[in-house]
Amino acid sequence: MALDGIVTRAIVQELQAFTGARIGKIYQPTTHDLIFILRGQGGGGKLLLSANPTYPRLHLTERNSINPPEAPMFCMLMRKHCEGGTIESITQVGMERIIHIHIKQRDELGDVSAKKIIIELMGRHSNIILTDMNGTIVDGIHHVTPSISSYRIIMPGFAYTEPPQQHKLNPLELGREEFLELVASAERDAALQVTDSDEVESNELSLTPQKDGSGGPAPSADPIGWIVHAFSGLSPLVAGEIVHRYHQVAAGTTEAERLWDAFHSVMEPVRNFSFSPISGANAKGKLIFSAIPLTLSDEQAKHYDSISQCMEDYYGDKAERDTVKQRVSDLIRFLGNERTKNVKKLAKLQEDLEEAQEADRYRIWGELLFASLHAVSKGDKQAVLVNYYDENQAEITIPLDPLLNPSDNAQRFFKKYNKYKNSLLVIDEQLIKTHEEIAYMESLLQQLDHASLNDIEEIRDELVGQGYLRDRSKKGKKKKKATRPTLQVFTSSEGIDIYVGKNNLQNEYLTNRLASSNDTWLHTKDIPGSHVVIRSESFGDATLEEAAQLAAYFSQAKQSSSVPVDCTLIRHVRKPSGSKPGYVIYDHQKTLFVTPVEDTIKALPNTLRS
Numbered sequence: 001m002a003l004d005g006i007v008t009r010a011i012v013q014e015l016q017a018f019t020g021a022r023i024g025k026i027y028q029p030t031t032h033d034l035i036f037i038l039r040g041q042g043g044g045g046k047l048l049l050s051a052n053p054t055y056p057r058l059h060l061t062e063r064n065s066i067n068p069p070e071a072p073m074f075c076m077l078m079r080k081h082c083e084g085g086t087i088e089s090i091t092q093v094g095m096e097r098i099i100h101i102h103i104k105q106r107d108e109l110g111d112v113s114a115k116k117i118i119i120e121l122m123g124r125h126s127n128i129i130l131t132d133m134n135g136t137i138v139d140g141i142h143h144v145t146p147s148i149s150s151y152r153i154i155m156p157g158f159a160y161t162e163p164p165q166q167h168k169l170n171p172l173e174l175g176r177e178e179f180l181e182l183v184a185s186a187e188r189d190a191a192l193q194v195t196d197s198d199e200v201e202s203n204e205l206s207l208t209p210q211k212d213g214s215g216g217p218a219p220s221a222d223p224i225g226w227i228v229h230a231f232s233g234l235s236p237l238v239a240g241e242i243v244h245r246y247h248q249v250a251a252g253t254t255e256a257e258r259l260w261d262a263f264h265s266v267m268e269p270v271r272n273f274s275f276s277p278i279s280g281a282n283a284k285g286k287l288i289f290s291a292i293p294l295t296l297s298d299e300q301a302k303h304y305d306s307i308s309q310c311m312e313d314y315y316g317d318k319a320e321r322d323t324v325k326q327r328v329s330d331l332i333r334f335l336g337n338e339r340t341k342n343v344k345k346l347a348k349l350q351e352d353l354e355e356a357q358e359a360d361r362y363r364i365w366g367e368l369l370f371a372s373l374h375a376v377s378k379g380d381k382q383a384v385l386v387n388y389y390d391e392n393q394a395e396i397t398i399p400l401d402p403l404l405n406p407s408d409n410a411q412r413f414f415k416k417y418n419k420y421k422n423s424l425l426v427i428d429e430q431l432i433k434t435h436e437e438i439a440y441m442e443s444l445l446q447q448l449d450h451a452s453l454n455d456i457e458e459i460r461d462e463l464v465g466q467g468y469l470r471d472r473s474k475k476g477k478k479k480k481k482a483t484r485p486t487l488q489v490f491t492s493s494e495g496i497d498i499y500v501g502k503n504n505l506q507n508e509y510l511t512n513r514l515a516s517s518n519d520t521w522l523h524t525k526d527i528p529g530s531h532v533v534i535r536s537e538s539f540g541d542a543t544l545e546e547a548a549q550l551a552a553y554f555s556q557a558k559q560s561s562s563v564p565v566d567c568t569l570i571r572h573v574r575k576p577s578g579s580k581p582g583y584v585i586y587d588h589q590k591t592l593f594v595t596p597v598e599d600t601i602k603a604l605p606n607t608l609r610s
Contacts (some may be wrong), residue, residue, distance in 0.1 A: 005233015
């Protein structure tokens with residue numbers, strides 16, 4: 001993972017500015033995340049603590065998040081013990097991905113109590129743990145019971161136990177001579193292991209960690225593997241950078257000395273807290289980020305003023321998108337099935353329509369038979385008659401049922417004529433309804449592409465209200481309905497507010513209730529997408545262009561170019577009676593063609609408003 005001991009050191013260094021700051025508010029927007037609102041003499045900040053198993057991290061954030069109506073139990077506990085408290089210190093354990101935040105708080109009785117927040121950023125084992133100063137666990141955001149681990153238990157009342165030691169060396173505490181001796185020792189150990197066992201191949205050495213960092217591969221055979229094995233806090237990414245610089249060092253010295261020069265050139269800035277965060281793609285095209293410059297990164301690397309900005313940009317909404325994907329899998333499957341069902345129904349209706357459009361043929365056959373009953377006999381399989389409706393009076397062959405007499409055959413054709421004539425009206429109605437169903441399902445699928453966790457519940461509630469899904473909430477326990485949905489509001493380069501609806505509830509509220517008649521409304525032309533409203537009567541071309549970009553970006557045509565976007569005044573937009581949620585018709589529009597650029601969208605300041 002990109003978050004290693006060096007990145008952790010950079011984070012802790014950046015957060016030193018908040019030593020002495022007060023914790024104003026604490027929120028828990030998701031199962032794994034906490035948000036601390038910090039107040040200090042040098043200004044405030046919003047600190048994200050995440051024990052997400054895929055994207056664990058700790059950094060300052062500017063992102064807006066929607067908090068649940070009722071705070072989770074762990075959030076309530078953190079508020080009780082930490083809100084209003086002062087941050088005494090923020091430290092890193094060695095070069096590990098473990099951070100301690102010491103807090104002092106005055107309780108309701110006026111007594112001062114001290115607590116420690118331990119943030120363990122260790123992949124799927126990540127955790128946020130609150131302890132008292134005696135090391136007794138108050139609680140953890142993720143519980144680890146005895147059935148899960150016998151080594152360490154994360155439960156209230158148990159003594160806190162550190163994660164298992166890896167017995168690696170701290171790379172910041174090693175000098176040149178110690179490093180060279182370590183390389184020589186590792187080479188000797190690797191050679192001995194091969195000599196002592198004919199069955200052990202050189203690439204199958206025992207990699208059991210030792211307290212002195214030995215037991216790994218030979219530095220000459222696998223320098224990246226040896227660095228990762230021997231030193232704490234160094235990821236394969238940083239080890240690869242060291243080896244890359246090692247190959248760039250001029251010849252004339254020993255390989256061990258060249259490796260030390262490369263190692264020292266990377267670790268010296270880290271030791272001195274001289275960080276230059278970057279993000280970009282490596283040689284394989286994989287996105288990476290680092291707290292130190294990487295010579296192996298591509299020319300498109302982005303540079304940042306702080307590690308928090310770097311991590312904010314790198315992680316973006318990855319964690320939320322992953323959670324959303326897990327939550328919406330059942331909805332996507334349901335909507336996909338509904339769409340497929342309606343597409344098949346549409347094909348069948350088209351067949352029925354083509355057949356029903358032949359209704360006049362059955363009327364003509366019936367009338368010709370009645371006019372020629374004397375010329376046809378029971379048992380005939382067909383009748384060849386003159387077609388008086390044809391201007392050339394050509395003969396026509398009419399298929400007959402030999403078991404019926406001529407009169408009954410004619411009556412059978414009239415019944416088919418009446419059946420198909422009446423069904424044309426029904427088929428037309430069903431075609432309109434089926435097209436609407438397909439468009440509705442496609443619009444919901446598009447909305448799920450951009451949905452936040454809050455948006456998902458609104459979409460699910462909409463499907464329950466429309467009768468597509470059953471209400472999963474417990475009987476008698478009614479959910480609190482927000483009177484006004486939360487909308488994402490972007491600020492244009494001209495300082496104008498641009499509102500974006502992310503689902504039908506938000507679209508209807510924005511278009512039909514919030515917007516004024518002279519506000520400008522935008523939507524992709526004949527493409528499922530969000531309702532976008534410019535909340536101003538006067539604005540320049542830049543605002544209109546940015547609003548059109550937003551409409552294209554939050555639509556099914558997000559990846560397309562020259563996307564048609566219609567814009568008109570709100571007073572020309574209306575919702576037909578009985579139509580599906582979010583559906584509107586409009587006129588007096590003009591069409592713009594834009595290509596959505598993600599960097600342009602991300603550069604626009606935005607917030608959430610309700």
